[in-house]
Amino acid sequence: MPTFIVLLGPPGVGKGTQAKILSKKTGLAHISSGDLFRENLKNQTELGKLAQTYMTKGELVPDDVTVAMVKDRLTRPECKMGAILDGFPRTPAQAQALETMLQDFNGQVDSVPFIAAGEDVLLERLTSRWTCRAEGHVFNAKTNPPQVTGKCDFDGSELYQRDDDKEETVKNRIKVYFNQTSPLISYYQNHGKLVEINGAQSIDRVTQDLMAALNK
Numbered sequence: 667m668p669t670f671i672v673l674l675g676p677p678g679v680g681k682g683t684q685a686k687i688l689s690k691k692t693g694l695a696h697i698s699s700g701d702l703f704r705e706n707l708k709n710q711t712e713l714g715k716l717a718q719t720y721m722t723k724g725e726l727v728p729d730d731v732t733v734a735m736v737k738d739r740l741t742r743p744e745c746k747m748g749a750i751l752d753g754f755p756r757t758p759a760q761a762q763a764l765e766t767m768l769q770d771f772n773g774q775v776d777s778v779p780f781i782a783a784g785e786d787v788l789l790e791r792l793t794s795r796w797t798c799r800a801e802g803h804v805f806n807a808k809t810n811p812p813q814v815t816g817k818c819d820f821d822g823s824e825l826y827q828r829d830d831d832k833e834e835t836v837k838n839r840i841k842v843y844f845n846q847t848s849p850l851i852s853y854y855q856n857h858g859k860l861v862e863i864n865g866a867q868s869i870d871r872v873t874q875d876l877m878a879a880l881n882k
């Protein structure tokens with residue numbers, strides 16, 4: 667049976683960073699809905715242009731298009747063993763749609779690590795975040811700088827600051843998270859899937875805690 671892990675947590679808590687590490691360690695595919703939207707935007711697809719109108723404001727892209735995009739990715743061969751979902755689901759409707767689609771793959775949501783940190787930590791991390799153009803690797807100007815300024819350590823591509831990492835948009839993204847996504851905490855808690863992880867720790871410590879939670 668395939669394994670599906672949902673990484674839950676507010677923007678800037680380190681879901682993307684940890685999903686990349688866990689994907690390497692477990693061999694499971696990494697699916698980031700935000701990366702998929704950014705890829706569509708880069709390629710100027712209709713979906714990308716639609717998503718941009720929401721992303722620049724820090725709002726959520728409507729459920730129907732988001733669900734269809736993730737479903738399309740989940741049907742690819744690289745997800746046969748399962749996947750680590752990063753940034754999806756973000757609403758109760760998306761969580762329900764995910765359950766239905768995983769049934770088609772004889773799977774289910776196996777574990778939901780909820781990575782938590784205070785708003786001050788999130789704001790600080792997002793506004794000093796630098797992202798690589800090629801693969802979305804992330805660095806932090808203060809706590810996790812790249813070896814060469816402006817260049818990704820992993821693939822040498824250019825680092826840029828995401829438009830939606832500007833302070834005003836960041837504040838709205840955090841608000842949207844509390845209003846629309848945080849109900850998923852109790853949803854997965856009630857399903858017995860949630861494991862809380864302290865996201866204010868170093869990258870290595872968070873990975874250790876995540877691996878310990880997943881091995882249980």
Ligand code: AMP
Pocket residue numbers: 677699700701703720721722724725726727728732752753754755756760830839
């Ligand atoms: P992220 O890279 O996860 O921070 O996502 C960046 C932006 O993409 C979000 O602020 C939303 O506008 C959009 N987005 C990503 N994932 C979702 C989702 N599951 N549902 C709706 N919008 C999303």
